[in-house]
Amino acid sequence: MRTQVAIIGAGPAGLLLSHLLHLKGIESVVLESRSREEIEATIRAGVLEQGTMDILTEAGVGERMKREGALHHGIELSFGGRRHRIDLSELTGKAITVYAQHEVIKDLVAARLAAQGSILFGVSEVSPQDIDTDNPSVSFLHAGEKHMLRADFVAGCDGFHGVSRPAVPESVRQDYQRIYPFGWFGILVESAPSSDELIYVQHERGFALVSTRSPTVQRLYFQCDPKDSVDNWSDDRIWNELHTRLENSDGWRVKEGKIFQKGIIGMRSFVSTPMQHGRLFLAGDAAHIVPPTGAKGMNLAVGDVKLLSRAIEAFYRKSSGELLAAYTDHALKRVWRAEYFSWWMTSMLHTFADASPFQQQLQRAELENVVNSRALSTALAENYVGAF
Numbered sequence: 001m002r003t004q005v006a007i008i009g010a011g012p013a014g015l016l017l018s019h020l021l022h023l024k025g026i027e028s029v030v031l032e033s034r035s036r037e038e039i040e041a042t043i044r045a046g047v048l049e050q051g052t053m054d055i056l057t058e059a060g061v062g063e064r065m066k067r068e069g070a071l072h073h074g075i076e077l078s079f080g081g082r083r084h085r086i087d088l089s090e091l092t093g094k095a096i097t098v099y100a101q102h103e104v105i106k107d108l109v110a111a112r113l114a115a116q117g118s119i120l121f122g123v124s125e126v127s128p129q130d131i132d133t134d135n136p137s138v139s140f141l142h143a144g145e146k147h148m149l150r151a152d153f154v155a156g157c158d159g160f161h162g163v164s165r166p167a168v169p170e171s172v173r174q175d176y177q178r179i180y181p182f183g184w185f186g187i188l189v190e191s192a193p194s195s196d197e198l199i200y201v202q203h204e205r206g207f208a209l210v211s212t213r214s215p216t217v218q219r220l221y222f223q224c225d226p227k228d229s230v231d232n233w234s235d236d237r238i239w240n241e242l243h244t245r246l247e248n249s250d251g252w253r254v255k256e257g258k259i260f261q262k263g264i265i266g267m268r269s270f271v272s273t274p275m276q277h278g279r280l281f282l283a284g285d286a287a288h289i290v291p292p293t294g295a296k297g298m299n300l301a302v303g304d305v306k307l308l309s310r311a312i313e314a315f316y317r318k319s320s321g322e323l324l325a326a327y328t329d330h331a332l333k334r335v336w337r338a339e340y341f342s343w344w345m346t347s348m349l350h351t352f353a354d355a356s357p358f359q360q361q362l363q364r365a366e367l368e369n370v371v372n373s374r375a376l377s378t379a380l381a382e383n384y385v386g387a388f
């Protein structure tokens with residue numbers, strides 16, 4: 001088996017890379033360990049930056065997102081019993097769209113298959129080989145048979161737990177990491193949205209977030225112990241916690257409904273550098289992770305593959321390896337800014353068990369500064385919509 005670019009992983013990074021390369025006449029094969037049904041049903045991100053919407057639209061896969069996604073012009077920050085609106089559009093001229101990641105996945109899979117693109121689902125024992133030569137390959141098992149996919153390049157788009165990052169030798173790799181002492185409990189609820197815009201809540205019992213998915217489904221999160229189990233949380237206990245954290249004296253109430261999905265995610269900041277070694281290039285969560293508070297993860301994955309697809313195109317069209325050589329430097333500039341923003345939002349909005357009373361007062365003062373200073377509100381808004 002031979003192709004131009006062997007792509008490991010059919011998440012947003014791998015599928016979009018395959019599609020962008022196809023639009024430039026470059027062939028790829030995507031190897032995915034899970035089934036199509038699984039990747040199309042995994043509940044994850046929801047917030048798309050303007051730049052992400054633009055790329056999906058330009059690539060011809062934005063039609064359903066435009067129709068079914070909800071354009072949001074602001075977000076709210078809630079603390080000290082009051083809500084404060086950050087007007088994203090007024091401050092930056094841009095907006096965000098709430099459209100579930102698995103819907104983006106469905107749109108990309110449909111586009112790849114409509115163009116006779118090759119995605120192999122349910123592969124195992126995936127292993128990048130000879131990446132420091134001009135003839136790399138990927139070995140894998142599919143339908144019980146061993147295969148070797150030869151390529152010019154290997155793109156590691158296999159998420160944080162994939163096999164691609166470990167293929168970069170430890171001697172050349174530097175990892176930066178912070179693990180947070182809390183997680184997010186996420187639920188999907190059958191009900192109309194409680195709010196037209198996302199509400200990020202700082203509360204002494206912990207962070208909470210009101211988001212949406214559609215006119216009939218809400219997405220809600222609250223800070224929890226990352227080692228907790230969903231079995232410890234009855235629906236009643238969840239609603240009590242959400243009412244306590246989300247509501248104040250203004251009469252607004254979070255809408256209850258049937259909870260049809262529950263899950264706990266851990267939170268970390270992580271960057272691995274370099275994002276390339278020989279003919280292997282990492283993109284998305286394979287190279288970096290952000291805590292979800294800034295809603296940046298999927299957007300970063302999209303940003304990486306935009307750069308990578310251009311660099312690969314330059315290699316084939318102009319025989320130039322310049323953009324490929326600069327890939328890590330170009331990608332990491334944006335990645336570190338998003339790492340900073342996600343860490344900042346996380347620190348400002350979560351409850352830290354070991355925070356001294358002094359630190360708690362500083363946290364409140366920082367929130368007051370952000371909502372009362374146009375300069376600081378603008379900085380938050382620019383980072384949130386991805387204005388750079």
Ligand code: FAD
Pocket residue numbers: 008009010011012013014031032033034039043044045046047048101123126157158159160161162163186265283284285286292295296297298299300301
């Ligand atoms: P992934 O989506 O992890 O895809 C990797 C793929 O590779 C998977 O399909 C996996 O099955 C496959 N794979 C793994 N190992 C192998 C292997 N060995 N061989 C073959 N295939 C393999 N981001 C945002 O931008 N906005 C948000 O609002 C947001 N909210 C989030 C909320 C939650 C609850 C979570 C968990 C994440 C959120 N994120 C958000 C982050 C976002 O979901 C990720 O950053 C994004 O999925 C990264 O895409 P990716 O393609 O790099 O990796």
Ligand code: DHB
Pocket residue numbers: 044045046047198209211212219292293294295296
């Ligand atoms: C969602 C997830 C996030 O991480 C975030 O910051 C905002 C919204 C969501 O899943 O809707």
